[in-house]
Amino acid sequence: MNPLGDNIIFDFVFPNELHVVWSVMIVLYPYITGLVAGAFIISSLYHVFERKELRSIARYSLVASLVFLGFATLPLLVHLGRPERAFNIMITPHFTSAMAGFGYIYLMYMSILAIEVWFLFRGELVERANESQGIKKFIYTALALFDLTINEETKAFDKKVITFFAAVGIPAACLLHGYVGFLFGSIKANPWWSTPLMLPIFILSAIVSGISVIIFKYFLVSYIQGFEINDKCLKTLSSFLWGFMIIDVCMELLELLSISYQQTGEWEILSYLIYQKLWIPYLVIQLGICSFIPFILLGINTIFDLKRSTARACVFISSILLLCQVLAMRWNVVIGGGMISKSMRGFSSYFPGIFEKEGLFTAFIIFTCPFIILYLVDRIFPLFKFKGYDQETVALTTDEH
């Protein structure tokens, strides 16, 4: 049974619009893609813009970015009836297929990330190859491409390469997630999507969700593994998160102002969508609770010097709320747009089932997978407690508070 009851239709809806086609899987796709772009920006802040205080999180961010990228298209494949045909758009691309373009941008970004991660781990691979024996030595040597040269010169070169790819990756990350925004923004038949502001909103929300997920996992891993959080790093992350969330939410409000001020023919249905159908997920959750509270908490944390425990609580709560904010934004965009009838005079409704193919359980499994992979990677190549981390953490944490 539909949890919303059977009265799921409002006003004039064409009979072929009863089924909302873009499901929770399509909500998850831009969400995970956004986490990729946001996490990458953090690592680039360290590698390119030399924010040294982010060192303890930069490595984790970069790997998290690659892992999330590996799962970004999985919801799309689950959504398709014949997923094996998805690759046809890459074999015979057409300019009219926006998804084919996404496929190529996705591959390009994946290559940049993979190369950067390899250079980041090369030193450790060589070191492990030299220290290991037997099959382990062979595996590490193979992963190091059978060249175990390591000296100051190679280290300096590797650092330059990492900086280069981290710099190239920034526009690539923006392009990747801007493109996801473009996929929605270019659908001119849907007034809820068709706005050029969709591109910057998606990029900014991606950065917000990416920073939030890294903060959340920083807390989680530090709790599980029992190491101390670098407060200076946290404060910097918190400041960036505050800045980006302000621009992001302002852009979302500007979009709302723009469409409401224009009072186009579609405003009648959009106003009903905003004030009635999406009252809770959009106005209350996205723009209210999940934007306003983090804005206050992060603002206080950025402007004032709070006690360590208070500051941490502020940042932790804000990160969770902003993760929900961005998820709500994806939901409101995808599902909100899907509910509007092409008649512009009615709505259908959507709520995912729990155990159906594109249901909440599947979404949970897909969203959990990158976290499990990250856990496994961390077991093999410690992403936080890497060599030299402890000394630096102590140095950075003790000069504060």
Added chain:
Amino acid sequence: MFRFSYVNRILIIFFGAVVAGLVLKTAMIPESFGKYGHYRADWLSEGTQLPSIYQGKFVCQECHNEIFQTHEKDVHVSVECENCHGNGKKHVDFHKKVASASVDTSADMTASGGIKDQAKMHILKDNQTCLYCHRQLKARPKYFPQIDPDAHFELLKVKDKNTTCFSCHSPHEPLFLVKKVSESRVHPTINECKSCHDESVSEPRPENHPTIFECKYCHKGLIDDFKAKKHKFLNCTSCHNVYRISESSGYIFKNGNPKFCLMCHEDKNIVDSTKVPVIKQKEHYEMMGATPDMRCFDCHGAEKIHDISKNPFYSAGKASDTDKIEKQLQTPASHGAEIKNEQK
């Protein structure tokens, strides 16, 4: 090339992957792709060679004639069997013993997922299947039967919201028609002012206005009587089903099948019996000494529904109202004449 061999190697891997990807992409483009447009031209001929998956209702009739006949006489006549049951390819192949690639013959005969299991037809029993066509939508023509499920359950005093449509309605004969649709009596259907005018039109209508057929214009006495009886919350068309064939005419039925009344009044534990009187048909007929061919209306008509003698067209014996209406339809200024002309 770079001084460090690992850089050269990773460059080789990267560009090797790019070249391999391009070669693979080129190799995988189907030969006939792009011949006529951005698609594989060979598909045009291949598509026509595919076996037909849907069988059509007359194939179903070969084995299921009884259900077919029931289905053919009722309003779902235009809904094909496979619309609800899914395609019948495997089912028909299995039962006709046709060697077919559609049935995996390597599987066990009776096991789950085995041949017999594969050959089973779907029976869609969830309400969403019915509501796909019958959910109340403003976009649907008003004459098409459609419900708001909650209001429908409320009207009929159904206790359990999980009650399926099939608990009362048979999908093969949803209205339990006694006659085939095509054999029923053509009758002017109920029209509204806005069928021709915009909504601002107001009564009274001019004298030379063509007749608009609403039940009360011809059957006022009967309707007044009906409004004083227990079933007054129903519409005329709840029991006198209308099957529209055009904007101004359609087939109309007097539903005399006891199964129709039992849709609401059968003791099935889904209806709140404190609000709706329910019976078990067999026991009730035995207790009242009724013969099986008797209709509910024969005993309960005048008391519970309406007194047929109040119909202005009623005359004892034959239903002469039909003749009188037919006569009225001959009047030049009426819509009936137009219907006749259309039908000619």
